[in-house]
Amino acid sequence: MGVPSLRKRLVAGNWKMNGSLESNRRLLNEILARPEEPSSSAQRDAAQQPCDVLVCAPFVYLPQLADALRDSGIALGAQDVSVHAKGAYTGEISGAMLADIGCRWVIVGHSERRQYHQESSAVVAAKVVAALDAGLTPIVCVGEQLADRQAGQAACVVQDQLEPVKALGSDVLARIVLAYEPVWAIGTGLTATPEQAQEMHAQIRAFMGSGELRILYGGSVKADNAAELFAMPDIDGALVGGASLDAQEFLRIVAA
Ligand code: PGA
Numbered sequence: 001m002g003v004p005s006l007r008k009r010l011v012a013g014n015w016k017m018n019g020s021l022e023s024n025r026r027l028l029n030e031i032l033a034r035p036e037e038p039s040s041s042a043q044r045d046a047a048q049q050p051c052d053v054l055v056c057a058p059f060v061y062l063p064q065l066a067d068a069l070r071d072s073g074i075a076l077g078a079q080d081v082s083v084h085a086k087g088a089y090t091g092e093i094s095g096a097m098l099a100d101i102g103c104r105w106v107i108v109g110h111s112e113r114r115q116y117h118q119e120s121s122a123v124v125a126a127k128v129v130a131a132l133d134a135g136l137t138p139i140v141c142v143g144e145q146l147a148d149r150q151a152g153q154a155a156c157v158v159q160d161q162l163e164p165v166k167a168l169g170s171d172v173l174a175r176i177v178l179a180y181e182p183v184w185a186i187g188t189g190l191t192a193t194p195e196q197a198q199e200m201h202a203q204i205r206a207f208m209g210s211g212e213l214r215i216l217y218g219g220s221v222k223a224d225n226a227a228e229l230f231a232m233p234d235i236d237g238a239l240v241g242g243a244s245l246d247a248q249e250f251l252r253i254v255a256a
Contacts, residue, residue, distance in 0.1 A: 007214050009051040009230070010177060010237035011254045012077060012139060013244025014107060014218075017058055024061055028068045030247030031055075051237070053254055054105050055244065056139075059093055066102035077105030080113060081136070083126040095134025106131050107239070109161070110141045111183045125164035132175055139177045139216065139239065140165055142204075146184035154182070155203050166208055177214045179239040180204060185219025187241060192219060194228045194235075201234035223252035230256055 019027075056077035057065050065076050082092035098106060108131060109124035119127075124140065131138040142161040144154040158180070166173070180200050182192050192200075197217045204215055217229050218239035229235050243249040 007212065007236045010214055010216060011051060011053050011250075012105070012107075012179075012216065012237070012239050013055045013250055014079065014110070014239055014241050015055065015057050015244060016079070016112070016241060018245055019058060019061055021061070021064060024057070024064055025068075027245065027247055028065065031074070031250060032068070032072055033247075051254065056105065056107050062098070062103060063101050070102075075104050076102055077107065077139070078103050078136075079107050079110065081106045081108060081127055081131050081134075081138075083123060083130050085130065085133070095130050095136050099134045099136060103136060106136045106138055107179075108138045108140050111143055111181060111186060115183075121161045121164045124161070125168060128165055128168060128172065128176060132172065137175065137177060139179050141179045141181050141218070141239070143181040143183050143186075143219070146182075149182065149184065154200065158200065158204060159207050162204065162207060170210070173208060173210050173213055177216060178204060178208070179216040179218050181218035181239060183219075187220070189220050191221065191225050191229075192217070194232050197229060198232035198234055201232065205234055221253060223249045223256070226253040226256035 054075035054077045055065060056079050059078060062076065062078060069076055078098045081095045081098060082089060084092060086094055108127040109119060113119045128138045128140055142158050144157040148154050148157045184190060185192050201215045205213060214236040215234060216237045216239045217235050221238040221240045222243050226238060238253060240253055243253060
């Protein structure tokens with residue numbers, strides 16, 4: 001084992017388009033009731049490491065979460081942000097609005113945005129800038145489709161997605177977090193093996209040329225596979241979809 005990384009771990013829950021006032025209240029109560037005692041001394045040590053924890057909720061519920069999470073040590077994030085700062089953009093939500101109601105983080109370029117809303121990598125880079133301008137930290141998602149991986153193109157596809165973000169320069173890279181989420185692993189129960197994920201994370205880190213950059217893994221992360229993923233030297237945490245809707249699963253991932 002090498003020298004432990006100084007990059008702070010991060011676990012982000014992505015609730016996607018799920019929830020209601022009532023179910024959110026129950027889920028948040030359970031999360032804030034906090035962990036059962038970590039079961040092993042290794043887990044106990046891990047739990048004491050500084051680790052950013054945040055929840056990314058649908059826009060309309062952000063004020064509810066901002067209230068519930070105040071002073072909890074769990075931060076608040078949104079799932080998307082407009083490229084525009086303000087004006088005649090019906091239906092859009094600006095970074096300043098998100099900051100105004102207590103968000104500090106925002107997911108940009110999630111594969112579901114790229115796929116269902118035709119977001120190009122250039123748009124994603126513009127959203128990174130919009131988020132940073134508003135004082136938010138963007139979590140920038142990249143990842144290949146199954147066909148790309150089968151064709152041996154996974155690394156090329158991910159580099160193409162990263163190119164416009166890399167072009168923003170090293171000052172920007174110091175202020176963002178990346179999430180590698182192979183599309184074939186999202187919501188499918190198929191997780192990249194720790195070795196597959198580590199290989200891609202190392203390639204991304206080399207391509208971006210930053211040892212400090214935090215790179216999360218996402219795609220069917222569960223309590224049962226989190227520890228082996230987090231043991232990899234270039235995996236700095238997780239972006240968690242389905243399992244973040246279950247308080248005990250989410251807390252066990254954080255503990256890992
Ligand atoms: P999943 O989603 O954990 O449900 O696979 C991850 C994500 O889309 O961020």
